[in-house]
Amino acid sequence: MGYIDEVLERVKTKNAAEPEFLQAVEEVLETIRPAIEANEEKYKKEALLERITEPERVVRFRVPWVDDKGQVQVNVGYRVQFNSAIGPYKGGLRFHPSVNLGIIKFLGFEQIFKNSLTGLPIGGGKGGSDFDPKGKSDREVMAFCQSFMTELCRHIGPDTDVPAGDIGVGGREIGYMFGQYKRIRNAYEGVLTGKGLTFGGSLARTEATGYGLLYITEELMKCHGESMEGKTVVVSGAGNVAIYAIQKAHQMGAKVVTCSDSTGWIYDSEGIDVELLREVKEVKRARLTEYAAARKSAEYHEGRGVWQIKCDIALPCATQNELHLEDAKQLVANGCKAVCEGANMPTTLDATKYLQENGVYFICGKASNAGGVATSALEMSQNSERLSWTFEEVDSKLKDIMVNIYHNIDDAAKRYGKEGDYVTGSNIAGFEKVAEAMTAQGIV
Ligand code: NDP
Numbered sequence: 001m002g003y004i005d006e007v008l009e010r011v012k013t014k015n016a017a018e019p020e021f022l023q024a025v026e027e028v029l030e031t032i033r034p035a036i037e038a039n040e041e042k043y044k045k046e047a048l049l050e051r052i053t054e055p056e057r058v059v060r061f062r063v064p065w066v067d068d069k070g071q072v073q074v075n076v077g078y079r080v081q082f083n084s085a086i087g088p089y090k091g092g093l094r095f096h097p098s099v100n101l102g103i104i105k106f107l108g109f110e111q112i113f114k115n116s117l118t119g120l121p122i123g124g125g126k127g128g129s130d131f132d133p134k135g136k137s138d139r140e141v142m143a144f145c146q147s148f149m150t151e152l153c154r155h156i157g158p159d160t161d162v163p164a165g166d167i168g169v170g171g172r173e174i175g176y177m178f179g180q181y182k183r184i185r186n187a188y189e190g191v192l193t194g195k196g197l198t199f200g201g202s203l204a205r206t207e208a209t210g211y212g213l214l215y216i217t218e219e220l221m222k223c224h225g226e227s228m229e230g231k232t233v234v235v236s237g238a239g240n241v242a243i244y245a246i247q248k249a250h251q252m253g254a255k256v257v258t259c260s261d262s263t264g265w266i267y268d269s270e271g272i273d274v275e276l277l278r279e280v281k282e283v284k285r286a287r288l289t290e291y292a293a294a295r296k297s298a299e300y301h302e303g304r305g306v307w308q309i310k311c312d313i314a315l316p317c318a319t320q321n322e323l324h325l326e327d328a329k330q331l332v333a334n335g336c337k338a339v340c341e342g343a344n345m346p347t348t349l350d351a352t353k354y355l356q357e358n359g360v361y362f363i364c365g366k367a368s369n370a371g372g373v374a375t376s377a378l379e380m381s382q383n384s385e386r387l388s389w390t391f392e393e394v395d396s397k398l399k400d401i402m403v404n405i406y407h408n409i410d411d412a413a414k415r416y417g418k419e420g421d422y423v424t425g426s427n428i429a430g431f432e433k434v435a436e437a438m439t440a441q442g443i444v
Contacts, residue, residue, distance in 0.1 A: 063144065119401065138172070153191075158380070203389065217363070234306050235272075241372070265306050
């Protein structure tokens, strides 16, 4: 058995109850095979793959809080500090009832390579809780966030680990957590990113993941002789990533005709009205039925279904494993040219394979959604120098980063004879830098 297969077996045995983590490890190790085989003896002796698949540290903790009826509730909190070879741990916090250790480990593992691809000095981590902010009052969300941070603050710091938002964690939650950190540690420092603009946040951070997704998609299309102008785009999700992806796609002259949430989806033949969507989702925190009620051209459907709509480009921006093999078949049959992931691992492995084998350009999330964490790293830089950059300055750096990522992953794929395979290109380009840093730092 070769080295990669030995490690895969070992990871499967040790983490049998964590399917998402196994899926992520398998995808990365399978695609970096050529880079590993070129240095197999050295990596095996250093147990590099065993080390890179084992988090440096996992923290799991109790989060007790009191609801509006005076009842004590208990949730579980996690922080997985996966790899600090190239910088302090960096990665979001997810608050969603589906959160468990396996999901946080999958996200933390992906984050190592994503952060490496940005070209910025940030290691990989992820955290969160099974707390569901939906339907909770502001006071309840604050009580939870304060309790969560009371424990988390022992493990993080501006040069150690700098969390950000993710599903269920937006500006409101980051604000409450920052306040509690400052109070306990008596330190005003850049320990979280995605902060409000009045207390150290960066302009363009809110928009960054969605905008970055469109910058890399535009570069991909450009390098294949096409533009975004006049393209029909389908988007899933209606959260932070989806909203700003839709906004930027429209600015580029494309038309986005769908969005979705966890209960249903919208088809809007006139193109999604972003301001209305923001009002429904960001301000009212309501369901998409409210969007449909306010707009004549919109149809609301229960369940999932955005991938059946004919499009040139598909952008999954909701959650993991939301684009399945049958969806991939439908996209190909409808003539879709490109799928770029806004969410983390939204496309299943068999769907990815089908898209690639049928000539669809496919960019995986660790490259295409890296704009969020890259801009978080720019927020860290601004906090360190105690300055704020303009929107245009941050946005132009973001665009440069995304264009660079495209060319790095394209070059890495070509170097290993896999031209056009951007998954292989992303994993190899991300891996090489981390592996070199780990080797240079010795056995730690
Ligand atoms: P939000 O919480 O803002 O939005 C998530 C959206 O996806 C909502 O519309 C939500 O629906 C929907 N959704 C969540 N879970 C499910 C589910 N199980 N089934 C169907 N729909 C679901 O999160 P973000 O936009 O921040 O994150 C979306 C994805 O992008 C995640 O995979 C995240 O990890 C990834 N990502 C986010 C970054 C960021 O900067 N925010 C950076 C890089 C990646 P509902 O409204 O009903 O909850």
